[in-house]
Amino acid sequence: MRFRTLNDIAEICREESLAISELMILEQEKETGQPKEEIVAQMAGYYRIMKEAVRKGLETETKSRSGLVGGDARKVNEYASASEPSVGDWAGKAMAYALSVSEVNASMGRIVATPTAGSCGIIPGVFVSSQERFGWSDEKLVRGLFGAGAIGYVIANNSFISGAEGGCQAEVGSAIGMAAGALVELRGGTPEQAVHAVGLALKNTLGLICDPVAGLVEVPCIVRNGLGAVNALAAADMAMAGVRSVIPSDEVIGVMLEIGSKMPSEHRETALGGLAQTPTGRKLTEKIKAAKSSGRTSG
Amino acid sequence: MRFKHVFSIIGPVMVGPSSSHTAGAVRIGRVARQLLGRQPEEAEITLYGSFAETYSGHGTDLALVGGLLDFDTDDERIPEAFAEAERRGMRFAIKPGSGTMPHPNFAEITARAGGLEASVQGASIGGGNIEIYSLNGFDTGCSGYYPTLAISHEDRVGVLASITGTVSRSGLNIGFMNLSRKERSGAAMTVVESDRRPDEELLEALRKLPHVERVSVIDVT
Numbered sequence: 001m002r003f004r005t006l007n008d009i010a011e012i013c014r015e016e017s018l019a020i021s022e023l024m025i026l027e028q029e030k031e032t033g034q035p036k037e038e039i040v041a042q043m044a045g046y047y048r049i050m051k052e053a054v055r056k057g058l059e060t061e062t063k064s065r066s067g068l069v070g071g072d073a074r075k076v077n078e079y080a081s082a083s084e085p086s087v088g089d090w091a092g093k094a095m096a097y098a099l100s101v102s103e104v105n106a107s108m109g110r111i112v113a114t115p116t117a118g119s120c121g122i123i124p125g126v127f128v129s130s131q132e133r134f135g136w137s138d139e140k141l142v143r144g145l146f147g148a149g150a151i152g153y154v155i156a157n158n159s160f161i162s163g164a165e166g167g168c169q170a171e172v173g174s175a176i177g178m179a180a181g182a183l184v185e186l187r188g189g190t191p192e193q194a195v196h197a198v199g200l201a202l203k204n205t206l207g208l209i210c211d212p213v214a215g216l217v218e219v220p221c222i223v224r225n226g227l228g229a230v231n232a233l234a235a236a237d238m239a240m241a242g243v244r245s246v247i248p249s250d251e252v253i254g255v256m257l258e259i260g261s262k263m264p265s266e267h268r269e270t271a272l273g274g275l276a277q278t279p280t281g282r283k284l285t286e287k288i289k290a291a292k293s294s295g296r297t298s299g
Numbered sequence: 300m301r302f303k304h305v306f307s308i309i310g311p312v313m314v315g316p317s318s319s320h321t322a323g324a325v326r327i328g329r330v331a332r333q334l335l336g337r338q339p340e341e342a343e344i345t346l347y348g349s350f351a352e353t354y355s356g357h358g359t360d361l362a363l364v365g366g367l368l369d370f371d372t373d374d375e376r377i378p379e380a381f382a383e384a385e386r387r388g389m390r391f392a393i394k395p396g397s398g399t400m401p402h403p404n405f406a407e408i409t410a411r412a413g414g415l416e417a418s419v420q421g422a423s424i425g426g427g428n429i430e431i432y433s434l435n436g437f438d439t440g441c442s443g444y445y446p447t448l449a450i451s452h453e454d455r456v457g458v459l460a461s462i463t464g465t466v467s468r469s470g471l472n473i474g475f476m477n478l479s480r481k482e483r484s485g486a487a488m489t490v491v492e493s494d495r496r497p498d499e500e501l502l503e504a505l506r507k508l509p510h511v512e513r514v515s516v517i518d519v520t
Contacts, residue, residue: 001300024305031304033494042306049312065316066356105315108358108378115308115426117318123309145309152308157300161308162319162425164349164403170425178308215353217316268403269319270352288356 001027005250006154006195013191020181020191021147028146044142046112050101050124053111057100064106066288069218073100076226090133091230098125098229102222115152115161118168118210118217119175121225123148126179126232130186140186148182151198158250159257163210163269166260172224173205173256179232180239189240199245199252201235206252207259209267211274214285220275301424303444311427313372319404320350320357323423325377326443326519328366330431331408333517334449335417339410341390342367348403350423351395360393367391367410372427401432417515429519437488439479445492447517453510454480454487461508462489469501 003009003023013023028039056062058077063070073096079085080092087095098121105111105120114123127141152161155174160166177198184194205228213219245252266273275281302308313322332339344363346354354360358378365380367389376383384391396407402422409418420433421440431440434449441447448466452458459478466473472494480487496518505514 001304028305039305043309046310046312065358108314108316108321110312110314110373110375112310112312113318113322113427114310115318117313117315117321117427120315120318146305149305149309153302153305156302156308156426160425161302162404162423164319164423165425212353212356215356217357265348265403269349270403271356272352 001031001153003027003154005158006151006198007248007250009150009154010192010195019147020150020185020194021143024146024150040142043145044138047138047142047145049110049112051128053101053104053109054097054124054128056109057104058096062103062107062109064103064216064218065108066214066216066218068213068216068284068288069106069222070103072222073103087230090129091233093132094125094129094229094233095226097128098122099222099226101125102225106216106218106222114148115156115174115178116171118163118221119171119225119228121222122172122175122228122232123179125225125229126183130183136186144182144186147185147194148178151178151181155253159253160260165268166256167208167263167268168210168224169205169208169256170260171210172228173202173208176205176228176232176235177201179229180235183232183236184239187236187240193239195249196243196245197235197239199247199249200238200243201232202249202252202256203245203247204231204235206255209263209274210269211267211276212269212271213276213281214288215271215276302426302428303442307426307428307444311372313427314375314377317357318427319423319425320353320359321362321377322372322427323404323429324359324362324406325366325370325372326427326429327406327419327421327423328363328408329369329519330421330443330517331410331417331419332367332369334419334434334515335410335412335415336515337412338387339367339389340412342408342410344391344393345396345407346393347396347398347400347405350404350406363393363406363408364391402430434488434490437479437481439477439488439490441490441492441517443519445474445494446496446520448491448493448497448505449515449517450489450491450505450511451513452487452489454484455510458508458510459489462491462505465504465508466491466493466501469497469504471495471497471501
């Protein structure tokens with residue numbers, strides 16, 4: 001890849017008059033030797049799966065494997081359709097769709113990791129709701145995924161994208177940054193604005209720990225996806241309005257690395273701290289363990 | 300660069316709930332299966348770090364067993380992997396290990412069938428991506444991003460040249476390569492990551508080379 005940082009991306013795009021998504025497609029062709037049509041077709045397949053997951057979570061009763069969560073996407077979707085959500089109708093939709101995909105994930109359904117399964121709701125939530133809202137074609141959204149991928153590639157290689165390595169800031173935080181930057185491009189913003197959107201978004205999740213109750217990708221992961229989708233919309237709006245990330249986005253990514261590296265292991269997906277170790281978190285963990293040992297034999 | 304391209308960020312398509320603990324685990328299991336080259340009859344799995352703490356909630360156990368059954372990350376049979384293992388007569392044991400490993404999501408797998416044994420140490424680094432740290436006890440691994448040849452051979456003059464010569468004659472480009480030996484003139488392992496999957500003809504040619512013992516193809520791309 002010709003880029004290592006978000007600044008590289010903005011520079012190359014400016015010099016060569018490329019959108020971030022176009023740059024990503026070109027670099028992907030070079031890296032894999034696959035023709036453009038093949039690469040785009042693969043991504044189009046991924047987008048179909050994202051849309052399917054949005055639909056599945058809204059139409060069917062998803063229950064997580066533990067029974068702890070499920071059905072919240074439908075609640076929010078119905079509320080957003082029937083009344084006036086405080087965040088506005090479309091942010092309400094984005095939130096419902098993000099919850100939906102995350103609930104499908106928790107029920108061991110089929111999703112696309114974007115960048116991870118724990119954060120798989122945010123990009124589909126933002127993309128599918130924006131597609132409905134603005135009447136965009138699938139092709140446009142598929143291109144948008146390459147833009148999101150370019151941003152994620154930089155974050156992943158300069159910091160991390162897994163909760164076990166860097167906490168939830170690395171998962172949900174990265175997904176929000178990717179969605180925000182991609183949305184700026186989809187709405188006609190410049191690559192530079194897209195890069196600022198990433199920094200603006202990431203600053204709001206710096207330090208977020210990964211503290212899943214009973215170690216499951218359920219509580220608080222699913223609601224964080226719903227809220228994350230709304231954050232992505234907001235960060236994209238700020239950047240489109242001309243707000244800049246005063247601390248450059250690449251430096252913010254560096255801070256994520258710094259914080260994640262110093263984060264105690266209790267707060268990196270081990271379920272040994274945070275919400276997982278609250279009195280209620282512990283009680284739920286015990287309950288799930290008891291249900292599991294009575295209901296299933298282990299290998 | 301730990302993450303090589305756009306589909307290591309957007310993707311894989313997978314069954315939930317965790318890309319590290321489910322999709323990555325499927326891939327580590329599958330590497331062991333492919334290194335062995337056949338359906339294992341028995342497998343021992345040791346989990347470390349976050350894998351050990353939270354495996355059952357994420358279906359990491361199902362995922363690793365699914366990988367040993369050669370399932371891909373989006374195989375909808377993963378939730379029923381234990382039952383499928385029983386049908387195929389694969390025994391397995393899963394236990395938590397202790398000690399510090401190079402990554403918080405770390406697994407060790409030993410798989411056996413027909414008198415053969417394969418062992419793998421690997422980490423799930425996020426987003427369904429993996430890093431293999433050792434193969435059959437050799438200090439050499441692979442990223443899982445590319446079709447990979449794992450060649451067990453003796454540590455002798457010219458073996459590496461004959462391997463690369465054979466690979467190059469088949470028109471396969473070598474992206475990354477790594478050789479490790481246990482002792483001077485003893486057993487060695489060469490790992491070759493290539494841009495496309497090696498064909499049967501190449502595998503046969505490699506197997507016939509002097510001092511080459513076993514050749515496996517690892518492809519979890």
